[in-house]
């Protein structure tokens with residue numbers, strides 16, 4: 242069966258700051274699922290975690306800088322959540338994107354397994370599969386989810402092949418092994434605070450932006 246031509250990927254995150262773990266994972270998922278593009282969406286007001294340390298404008302700017310080198314690869318910064326007030330619910334974002342792309346196109350909501358592990362705390366989480374597929378990238382240090390509800394959800398909707406993803410626009414879950422990169426924004430913020438090198442963890446453009454704007458230099462910016 243031919244692959245659906247209009248599949249798009251959505252990769253949300255706090256991106257505080259964006260790092261190579263995000264970029265490489267997003268790219269590998271885009272390739273593996275033959276997606277037309279991977280839209281990377283900074284969360285303005287993440288409902289499930291503490292307020293980000295970097296302002297939303299800084300986080301978006303860093304994402305745009307990182308992705309300006311990845312346009313040909315089909316990685317695109319999308320500020321769709323910045324126009325809305327209140328918490329940035331993924332279901333609202335999916336509904337907006339579904340309205341944009343029509344009912345036929347596959348939408349793949351991509352996330353790391355640490356985020357998937359507590360997906361049952363997200364607003365109307367079971368409805369996410371009505372609008373999109375969910376692609377979960379493994380991440381070093383994180384095993385299978387432990388929560389029983391999440392495990393049952395995963396078992397019920399898990400696809401056994403990528404082919405199943407291309408047979409419907411939404412409704413399946415796929416756990417994907419990508420290049421394991423033990424990189425996190427938390428560790429980067431902590432290294433910046435301690436003036437330790439962060440080379441090769443971040444694109445140079447992002448590292449320079451952090452330096453020029455003196456981001457993540459005070460304890461309250463990090464912890």
Ligand code: ATP
Pocket residue numbers: 253254255256257262263266351352353354355356378379380381422423424425426427428
């Ligand atoms: P923090 O350390 O501040 O929690 P983070 O590095 O986990 O940040 P986020 O912006 O919270 O980055 O993550 C956005 C998405 O990217 C999440 O779904 C997360 O699971 C995934 N992700 C982040 N880093 C990696 C990585 N190294 N490998 C695979 N997925 C990742």
